[in-house]
Amino acid sequence: MQVGFIGVGRMGSAMARNLLRAGHQVRVWDTSPQSIAALVKDGATAASSNEDAFSGDAVISMLPNDEAMLAVCNETTLRKSGAPAIHVNMATASVQCADRLTELHRICGIHYIAAPVFGRPEMAAERNLNIMAAGDPAAIDRVQPLFDAMGKKTWRLGSLPSQANVAKIAGNLMVASMLEAMGEAAALARAYKMDPLEMLNVVVTSIFDVPIYRIYAQLIGKEKFDPPGFDLKLALKDAKLALEAGEKANIPLPFASVIRDNYLDALAHGDGGKDWSVVSRVALRRAGLA
Amino acid sequence: MQVGFIGVGRMGSAMARNLLRAGHQVRVWDTSPQSIAALVKDGATAASSNEDAFSGDAVISMLPNDEAMLAVCNETTLRKSGAPAIHVNMATASVQCADRLTELHRICGIHYIAAPVFGRPEMAAERNLNIMAAGDPAAIDRVQPLFDAMGKKTWRLGSLPSQANVAKIAGNLMVASMLEAMGEAAALARAYKMDPLEMLNVVVTSIFDVPIYRIYAQLIGKEKFDPPGFDLKLALKDAKLALEAGEKANIPLPFASVIRDNYLDALAHGDGGKDWSVVSRVALRRAGLA
C-alpha cells in the first residue's frame, strides 16, 4: 500500500520501518530532518511537507500530543486533492481530541480510525505492539495489513474512534496504579528493614510473574530511575487524560486522583525527567525514608 | 517429622494433606470435629485439644485471624512439657500480633517463625503456594522439609518474624490495588459504551498476561461476584492490616486509604459477602452506572 506517515520519532520510526519491511511504500514527514533522512536511507520517501505526507491509500500519524496533531490536521489538509481515504491516528489522544477529529474527518468525507498501541519503542521494533483499533469496521479491514505489519495483535474495540482511546487511557491507568502500589509496598518493606527489591521479587516471580511487573520491580527496588523509559512529565499527561475522560462522563477515579497528586509531588522535587516509576520515591519521602 | 497442625479449614486441610503425602506424621486440631475427621480419614491423628496438637517437632498454625491465634497461643500452652521447639504461623497476621507472639515465644524458649503464603485453597492442594518465611534461619532450615511438602517455593525474608507478615500485607495491597484499578478502568469502558470485559481482555492478554489478572478480569467484566473466592469483609481486614502496618511506621498509604473507603461503600450496599472484586461495583455505582 501507499502510506503517508506523520511523526517518526522513536515509536513512529520503528513502526514505519516495519511497514517498509512488509513491502509498503512509505512517505514520511517529521519536524526533524534527521528523522526523515534516517528512514529515507531505509527505503522511505521524504515528504516535502506535512500536507505532502497526507496522501496515498492511508496516512498514519504518531505525534507526541493532541496539540501537535490538531496543528497538522485541519480542514485544508483534509480537503486537498489527493488526501487519503483513511487516516489512522496511532498516538495516545484525549477523548475530546478524538471526537473532534472524528467529526472533522466526517465532514471532509475521510475515515478516521483511532488505533493507539501498548508497547515501547523496542517492542515496536520487534513488531510486538498490541494495537487497539476503533472506527468504521470496513475501513479498519482495509488498513489491517498495515496493523499486521506493525503489531502482534489488533483488537477491535468499537465503531466510535474515541473508544480505542478510552481503552488506551484505561490501560495506562492500570499500569500507573501498579507503579503506585509497588511504591507503597516498597515503602512498607523499607520501613520494616527489608530490602524492597527482595520483597518485590517475591511478588513479581509468583503472583505477578509478567514482564511489566518484573521490569518495574527492578527499577523501584534499586531506585534506578535514569535513563527514563517513559518520563514522569509525560505520565502526568496520561493521568490527566484519564481524569478528563472520567470528568467528561462523570466518573470519579480516586486512584487517578492520588496518582496525579503524587506526580505533582515528584515534579516539585525535581523528578519530572526521571522514569515514571520514580513515583515510588514519593511514598518513601512522605515516610521520611528518602 | 512429627507435626502438630492447628486450624484445618480450607487452606489448612489442603496443606496438612500435603504434609501427610510427604510422609510426615500430623496431629490436627480444629474447632470443627468434621474438619478433623476428614483429615483423620486421610491419615492424620486427631488431637484431643489445641494444647494436645501443640506437640511434636514443630507445630503449624493456620487460623483465620489474630484473635483466634492469640486465644490458643499463651504462656501455658508454650510452657507445657512436650511443646515443640518451633512454632510456624502460616496465617496472615498483623505486625503487632507477630511481634507479640515473637516476644512470648522468646520468653518461653520456643522458636517462632512467620510463614504466610500467597495462594488460594486450590493452589494449596496443588502444592503451588509461595511461602514467605522470616525468623531464626537455623529454625527455618529445620522446618524447610515441611515447606517443601506444602509449597512451590520458600522465600526467606529476614530474621524478624513480622517481616514476613509485612511482605504478605504489602503483596495483598498490590492485589487489592489491581482490583480497584480494574474497577476504575471498567467504569471508563462502560461509560464510553464498551464492553468492560472486552476492554479488560485486551490488557490481560497483553501487558498483564498473568493468571491473577485474567481471572479477575472475568469476574469484574461479567460482574460475577458469587460465589466469593475471598470475600470483601475479609479483604477489609487485610486493608486494615496494611493501614495499621503503615501507621506503626508512619507511612502514608493513600491507595490503601482509597481501598478501605471503597470497601466500606461496598459493605454499606450489602456486598460484604461477595467476592472482593465486587469493589469494582463501587466505581460503577458512583458513576451512576450500577
Next chain:
Amino acid sequence: MQVGFIGVGRMGSAMARNLLRAGHQVRVWDTSPQSIAALVKDGATAASSNEDAFSGDAVISMLPNDEAMLAVCNETTLRKSGAPAIHVNMATASVQCADRLTELHRICGIHYIAAPVFGRPEMAAERNLNIMAAGDPAAIDRVQPLFDAMGKKTWRLGSLPSQANVAKIAGNLMVASMLEAMGEAAALARAYKMDPLEMLNVVVTSIFDVPIYRIYAQLIGKEKFDPPGFDLKLALKDAKLALEAGEKANIPLPFASVIRDNYLDALAHGDGGKDWSVVSRVALRRAGLA
C-alpha cells in the same frame, strides 16, 4: 468616574448599581438586552457593543467564565482609540487566563487589575463584598473609589494580577472543604441515629459560629438543595481552577481531589443543578443512607 461595565448578570448588575449610586457614570454591556435595559432605567448608559463599553476612565468586567472573558478581550479591543487606561476584571478566573490577559494588556499599554470578590448577589447589593485586588499599585489607587462604591473592604494582594485570582481560588477551596467536611459529619450523625441538623447546630453555634457555617448547616441538615445559591456544576469549575492552579505550581491538593471526585459522583446522580452543598448527599449515598 466614567466606567464601562461588561457583564451585568446577577452579580454585575448589583455592583454596577452601586457605582451609579456613588455618582459614577456607567456604560453597560451584556449579551442580554433585558439586563442592559434594567440598568439603563437606573441611570446607566447602554453601550452599543462590547467594544463600545470598553471606554472611559476604567472598564470593569464580570463575566461568567474565562472563555467569555477571552472572547471579548482581544488585541483589537485593547488597541482601539478611546480604550480605558485600566481594566479591572472582578470575575473568578484561572491563573492561566489572568497571566494571559496581563501579558496582552501589557503589550497594549493598558493596566490589567484582577479584583475577584467574596460574596453572593445579595451581598453585592448591600455593598458587602470583600474585594481582593492585585496589579500595579498606582493603578489600583486610581480605581479604589470604584472598589469603595462596591465593596466593604479591599485587600491588596500583590502586583501580579493572578495573585488575586489564586487568593480567590484558595478561599473557594476552603469553603468547598467546609461543605465536604459537614457532609461527612452529617453522614456520621445519620448513621448513629441523630438528626444531622441538630448535631451541626451544636457546632455552628459554638466553635463555627459564623454565617457561612450556619447557613450551610441548615441546607445540609434539612437536605434542602433547591433553589441553588450556587450550583454544583459551577462549583466543579471552581474545584478545577484550584487543581489547575496547583498543577501549574506542582502542588498536590488532596482535598481538592476528593472534592472533584465527589462532585462528579453528584453529577452522575443528577445533582449538577442543585446547590453545591448537595455534595453532602454523596457521603450519605456512599454510606447507603440516601
Next chain:
Amino acid sequence: MQVGFIGVGRMGSAMARNLLRAGHQVRVWDTSPQSIAALVKDGATAASSNEDAFSGDAVISMLPNDEAMLAVCNETTLRKSGAPAIHVNMATASVQCADRLTELHRICGIHYIAAPVFGRPEMAAERNLNIMAAGDPAAIDRVQPLFDAMGKKTWRLGSLPSQANVAKIAGNLMVASMLEAMGEAAALARAYKMDPLEMLNVVVTSIFDVPIYRIYAQLIGKEKFDPPGFDLKLALKDAKLALEAGEKANIPLPFASVIRDNYLDALAHGDGGKDWSVVSRVALRRAGLA
C-alpha cells in the same frame, strides 16, 4: 452536690475548680499527686484512690484516652457500696468504648452519661465550654447543675451515650478538615509568591470571621507550631476515632483518610509533638516549599 472527679489534668482541673466555685463538694483523684494537691489547696478533697473518688451523688471522669478510662472503670468499681448513681464521662471516647461502658453500667444499675466538650483548657477555666450530653434524660437533668457550673451551654443529643461521642468526633473532623484546607490554601499562596498569612487573613476576617479560624490562620501563616495547643499525635488519635466510627457504620470518610495520611507524613518528619496545625507543613513540603 457531692461529686467525685477522676482525671484532673489541664482540662479536668479547670473544670473541677469551677465546680468548687459553684459550691459543690469535689473529691478528686489523679495519678499525679501534684495535680491532686493543687486542687486540695482550692478546696477539693483528695481521694485515696480511684475507687474512693468513685463516690457521692455523681462522678465525673476526664481521662486522656479509652485505655485509661477502661482501666479504672470495671465491674468491681461500679458494684462497690457507695458508688454514685450517675457516672458522667466528659472525655473524648470512641464509640466502641462508650457502648461498652454503657452496657457495663447498665448491668451494675448505674447511669452512664457521655458528655464530651468543645473547648481548650483556657476556655474550661472561663466556663466557656460547649457540652454535648447523651444518655438517660432524667439522669442528665440531675447533673445539669454540674454542667451549668462548668460550661456555657449543654446540648442534649440523644438517649444513647455514644451519640454524644459521635457528635464530638464529627465536630473534631470538621476542625481537622479546616486545618488541612488552610494548609492547602497556604501552599497555593506560597507557590504564587504571596504571604500565606496575608492571604489567610483576607478569608478569616471576612467569610470565616470566627476565633478558631483567626487563631489557626496566625499559627499556619507564621508557621508557629510551638508550643502546641493540641499536639499532632493526639490529633491522629482523634482522626482514628472518626475513621473507626465510620468503619463501624460503613461510612467512607475520604477527608478523614487524607487527614490521617497527612498526619503520618507529619509524624515521619518529626512533627508529632507540634501543634496539630503543623499538618499545613505537609502541603508545603509536598510542594517542595518547606
